[in-house]
Amino acid sequence: MINETMLLTCPACAWEFEGASDETISYPCDESLDACPQEIRFCQQCGLGVAYPLLSDEQLEKLYQKGQYWQDSETKILTAREYPGRCAVAQAQWKFISIYLNNQGNKKEISVLDVGAGQGFLGMAAAKDKQLRLERYCAVEADPYLRGSLIKTWEKSFSYVRFEASESVSTLEGTFDVVILSHIIEHLPDPKMFLKEVVGRLNPDGVLFVDVPYQDYRFKSNVFPHLLFFNEENLRKLFKAVGLRAEVVERFGKDGAKAFINSKGTSPKEKLIVRIVYKLRKWLPASFSVWFFDRHLGASFRNPQGIWIRALAKRSEGRKSL
Numbered sequence: 001m002i003n004e005t006m007l008l009t010c011p012a013c014a015w016e017f018e019g020a021s022d023e024t025i026s027y028p029c030d031e032s033l034d035a036c037p038q039e040i041r042f043c044q045q046c047g048l049g050v051a052y053p054l055l056s057d058e059q060l061e062k063l064y065q066k067g068q069y070w071q072d073s074e075t076k077i078l079t080a081r082e083y084p085g086r087c088a089v090a091q092a093q094w095k096f097i098s099i100y101l102n103n104q105g106n107k108k109e110i111s112v113l114d115v116g117a118g119q120g121f122l123g124m125a126a127a128k129d130k131q132l133r134l135e136r137y138c139a140v141e142a143d144p145y146l147r148g149s150l151i152k153t154w155e156k157s158f159s160y161v162r163f164e165a166s167e168s169v170s171t172l173e174g175t176f177d178v179v180i181l182s183h184i185i186e187h188l189p190d191p192k193m194f195l196k197e198v199v200g201r202l203n204p205d206g207v208l209f210v211d212v213p214y215q216d217y218r219f220k221s222n223v224f225p226h227l228l229f230f231n232e233e234n235l236r237k238l239f240k241a242v243g244l245r246a247e248v249v250e251r252f253g254k255d256g257a258k259a260f261i262n263s264k265g266t267s268p269k270e271k272l273i274v275r276i277v278y279k280l281r282k283w284l285p286a287s288f289s290v291w292f293f294d295r296h297l298g299a300s301f302r303n304p305q306g307i308w309i310r311a312l313a314k315r316s317e318g319r320k321s322l
């Protein structure tokens, strides 16, 4: 059972949680999982939700380092047709980053570090961006099969970009204009150390992109393995704690209850249509499937009630005084 004497320190604002008196809810979880946190405790100072008890380092390693997270067992060419939902989200994310870069206006050749790159669709969106030239793309991905698939895909389709796939950030050289953390930091028990390492990989004028779910415990029956639950305020606080200043913080996606196929807010008709399009995706034009999932998820829909927080941040010491 939960050991009430274990203290938690808020990773965003350093508030000391005091045990039973904290605001808590039970952790939405699939009961077949054996190592699930039991509660989400909320910081009284900044509102950050923290899973409790936190997973041990051993449990976390088992989850992400053994090639089990994506459950691939072979390498393959990664296509929008196979993953239309992921592609739609990545394209919307890149548009958000690209608009900011274009408004900054000074650099057209860019390097991108994508940590936890998954299928690398954010990199592909950057490579296809006509407003700038992707010169270097480094995908950090723990899954060895996925790394193999990324190498295959980039050799075949994006040979004009200097591409590297790596198991960890530490083996890569140099600094980057854009560092991407898409759906990464909500998985980390204390993201400060990791964020500091990543901030060290930003060029002086480089920009960090972060995308996290917004309070997904409100509408998902299983949030495992998410460990942190952000809002805009505590995300800004976390940035500040690691020497970053938020440039843009916005909410995207549909309203929570309507956003997921398994949620109560989705009508049976819509669920059926989503299932059919997904099943038929190999025979449908990829551009249609991507468009369909963009609409279904609201991936590019700016919405104050949306399910994702997207943020761009720069080093605070790197800023020119206003």
Ligand SMILES: [Zn+2]
Pocket (backbone or CB within 6 Å): 010, 011, 012, 013, 014, 015, 043, 044, 045, 046, 047, 048, 234
């Ligand atoms: Zn806090």
